Amino acid sequence: MNSKIIYIKKMVCPRCIDVVKDICEELNIPLKHIQLGKIESTSEINENIKSKLSERLTERGFELLQDKNQKTIEQIKTIVVTQIHHTKEQLTMNFSVYLSEKLHQEYSSLSRLFSSVEGMTIERFILKQKIERVKELLFYKEYTLSEIAFQMNYSSVAHLSAQFKKETGMSPSEFKKLKAPNHQSLDSL
Secondary structure: OOEEEEEEEOOOOHHHHHHHHHHHHHOOOOEEEEEOOEEEEEEEEOHHHHHHHHHHHHHOOOEEEOOHHHHHHHHHHHHHHHHHHOOOOOOOOOHHHHHHHHHOOOHHHHHHHHHHHHOOOHHHHHHHHHHHHHHHHHHHOOOOHHHHHHHOOOOOHHHHHHHHHHHHOOOHHHHHHOOOOOOOOHHHO
16 A cells, blocks of 8 residues: 555654655655654655655654554654653643544543553653653753643642652752763653
8 A cells, every 4th residue: 555644653753854865765655744753755655665765764663553453552652752852832731631632532442442552641651751851851951840840841840759759769959969860761751
């Protein structure tokens, strides 16, 4: 089956976009648009090229998605990662509403699918992403804890601190004292 839109797993940052773009250029795939988790070609991509694309993506740590459910899960992850790690403006609605609107599906079905395949809820995935972002912001010491709490849309510093401690086993101030904090890569969360 030919397709113009291809979904790719484990694209989590702007550098991933560059790597995938380079692979597409090597294979002479004319790109109309590229974003985290997805490329769109200006023309149909045949199975032979798709197979070569899959091989090259795998060599670079990515994965071509074929299954509809896997595509939906990757779209959920991409939306969450983009919103938490790469967007400056705060989300003005609940993630559940935001995901439903972006994917044009009921949140309850998205939630059931995500939990059944990933073994964790969407809320848990969001929390893990937020804590990783907080770790990054604490590590670079550009913001105070109250600025981070506001930026990450926490109701208070106490709420952020409690979630941080529950997730990492240490307070934000203890984390700041670490010489080499243990960041996790976003695609492993």
